[in-house]
Amino acid sequence: MHYFLVVVVGILLLASCGTSSTKSDQPEAGKIEAPFKLPYDLNAPDETYKLPKELEEVSGLSYYKENQLLCVQDEEAVAYVFDTKKRKLRRILGSEDMVILKVLNT
Secondary structure, three states, X not given: OHHHXXXXXXXXXXXXXXXXXXXXXXXXXXXXXXXXXOOOOOOOOOOOOOOOHHHOOOOEEEEEEOOEEEEEEOOOOEEEXXXXXXXXXXXXXXXXXXXXXXXXXX
């Protein structure tokens, strides 16, 4: 009897593994044209910059001042300014600075 039950359950499991329906409730993906044109081409940049090793894991990158990018390296809790003209990096705020600021502000 036990063997018969195992065989029946096995057959039911195999039967339930039939092909799924190819019909989808999701709309077909397509290409949407933007109502505007960007003033730059991401596939053909005017200039590229190789960031220093300290910024290998950048979690934030933003325009800061003319020719300067603000870069956040969150693994070490440090913010840097990268000068695009001089191609130099300047550390401006680190985790130990945050502790000092917190103490000063309390």
